[in-house]
Amino acid sequence: MSINKQTLVIAFALFSLFFGAGNLILPPFLGYNAGGSWPLVSIGFAISAVIIPIMAIYGHARLQGTLMDFANKVSPVFALIYALIIYAISISLPSPRTASVTYEMAIEPYFEMSSLTLSAIYFAFVLLFALNRTRILNIIGKFLTPLIILILLLIISIGLFADVTPMSGTIFKSTFTDGILEGYQTFDAIGGVVVGGVIVVSLALQGTLNYDQKKKMIAKAGLLAGLGLVIIYGGLIALGASYNTTIETDDRVQLLTDLSKGTLGDIGTSFLGVLVALACFTTAVGIVTGTADFVKKIAGNSQMAYIITAVVGCIIGVAVGQFDVHYIIDIALPALMFIYPITIALIILNVLPQKWTTPLVFRFVIAVTFLFSIPDFLQFFTTSEMLDIVKSYIPLAGVSMGWVLPALVAFVLGNLLQQKAAH
CATH class of the missing domain: 1.20.1740.10 (Amino acid/polyamine transporter I)
Structure with a gap:
């Protein structure tokens, strides 16, 4: 063939x-x-x-x-x-x-x-x-x-x-x-x-x-x-x-x-x-x-x-x-609001060049993604005022995408920390 x-x-x-x-x-x-x-x-x-x-x-x-x-x-x-x-x-x-x-x-x-x-x-x-x-x-x-x-x-x-x-x-x-x-x-x-x-x-x-x-x-x-x-x-x-x-x-x-x-x-x-x-x-x-x-x-x-x-x-x-x-x-x-952000982050990290995706960067990005997807997950179980206040401080949280910018920041910071550790 x-x-x-x-x-x-x-x-x-x-x-x-x-x-x-x-x-x-x-x-x-x-x-x-x-x-x-x-x-x-x-x-x-x-x-x-x-x-x-x-x-x-x-x-x-x-x-x-x-x-x-x-x-x-x-x-x-x-x-x-x-x-x-x-x-x-x-x-x-x-x-x-x-x-x-x-x-x-x-x-x-x-x-x-x-x-x-x-x-x-x-x-x-x-x-x-x-x-x-x-x-x-x-x-x-x-x-x-x-x-x-x-x-x-x-x-x-x-x-x-x-x-x-x-x-x-x-x-x-x-x-x-x-x-x-x-x-x-x-x-x-x-x-x-x-x-x-x-x-x-x-x-x-x-x-x-x-x-x-x-x-x-x-x-x-x-x-x-x-x-x-x-x-x-x-x-x-x-x-x-x-x-x-x-x-x-x-x-x-x-x-x-x-x-x-x-x-x-x-x-x-x-x-x-x-x-x-x-x-x-x-x-x-x-x-x-x-x-x-x-x-x-x-x-x-x-x-x-x-x-x-x-x-x-x-x-x-x-x-x-x-x-x-x-x-x-x-x-x-x-379930999707919980697992999809982590899955998307893992997919993107596995596609990017390996020099930008060390184990440190992986851990940092996935931890931050998990943390900032929690409010999107919790909104289905509670309507507390505290949750609304938390979401008001997170960019894009109002459209259930509050994890995106923090994950991007974590990616950049993770690479900066990796470079600093290397030197």
């Missing part, structure tokens, strides 16, 4: 990796609420849902390691705790959300079945596939993503060229930062650090490319995958904005369903529902399997640890997956 062709294959694999069912329902609703300000919200969304995840892939290309290596410069203990939190969040939120999306798009409109029943059946099959690995998921994935992309491009093209009424204004207080925060809900920065190493390992197993060739190839593939994501996300956001005065809804899944019905009709919507259900299923199996693999490794390669983790992951999936998508997105916010 030529390097050019291989680059395209990796780019497509990366696109498939990042573009899950949750990514389908978020952009249209974001555009719907942004209205005429959709270009600005698109830029914000692209930063957290495209640029940061692709940077995570590049970080993996440089490290040629695992998730633990992303945080190892802070300390091995921190790396282990961070990894455990990441996997715990993955099986508790994005994995159950796949069952919820499947129910609302592919089951509820057509069948008389409760969400709990569907969730139980769904995760019984997830467990079956996780315990009995099979190539069928790879086969489904190979044909699934192109079909979803084709249908989405049809929906976007038909929808944007239709006669629609003028857009209304944005409902967001800060359109740009709200776009960034909505991008958190894709979980793609977490996805980048968790499974980005799969691409590196796959290339290493081939043994035909050296370190620099692999790094360049993954970087090019990342840019191509990122471009594809930007086109799809931008189109879906613009589509949602175009119909924000003709469709009335406060539900993300319902909006996507209405948009597909309006452009492709009932048959097209049904077909999209089936594809989304399959995409959801492959994502859930991937998360449960990846989490179980991690626990198995730290438990001394114990197969029993793998089985127990897979079972627990599926039980959590049934318990959380019976709730509607809107509820799961809401309960995910506190």
Whole structure:
């Protein structure tokens, strides 16, 4: 296989990796609420849902390691705790959300079945596939993503060229930062650090490319995958904005369903529902399997640890997956406000030149990021006057980005201290 062709294959694999069912329902609703300000919200969304995840892939290309290596410069203990939190969040939120999306798009409109029943059946099959690995998921994935992309491009093209009424204004207080925060809900920065190493390992197993060739190839593939994501996300956001005065809804899944019905009709919507259900299923199996693999490794390669983790992951999936998508997105916010700033900081530090990212700088930046993300996390649990006073003194805390400037200052100060120590 030529390097050019291989680059395209990796780019497509990366696109498939990042573009899950949750990514389908978020952009249209974001555009719907942004209205005429959709270009600005698109830029914000692209930063957290495209640029940061692709940077995570590049970080993996440089490290040629695992998730633990992303945080190892802070300390091995921190790396282990961070990894455990990441996997715990993955099986508790994005994995159950796949069952919820499947129910609302592919089951509820057509069948008389409760969400709990569907969730139980769904995760019984997830467990079956996780315990009995099979190539069928790879086969489904190979044909699934192109079909979803084709249908989405049809929906976007038909929808944007239709006669629609003028857009209304944005409902967001800060359109740009709200776009960034909505991008958190894709979980793609977490996805980048968790499974980005799969691409590196796959290339290493081939043994035909050296370190620099692999790094360049993954970087090019990342840019191509990122471009594809930007086109799809931008189109879906613009589509949602175009119909924000003709469709009335406060539900993300319902909006996507209405948009597909309006452009492709009932048959097209049904077909999209089936594809989304399959995409959801492959994502859930991937998360449960990846989490179980991690626990198995730290438990001394114990197969029993793998089985127990897979079972627990599926039980959590049934318990959380019976709730509607809107509820799961809401309960995910506190966890994301806690772990996403640390994840973004780790990704950026792993991409920057090593002379600027010594262990001292890593520790300083991550400690400050953690400290200044606490107010954003606590706002979901308390409305105390003291918290408001604290946030009033932190730049950008009013838009839940209070960690950004302190982390930047910590990065600069950390490097100055490092230079002083060196001399």
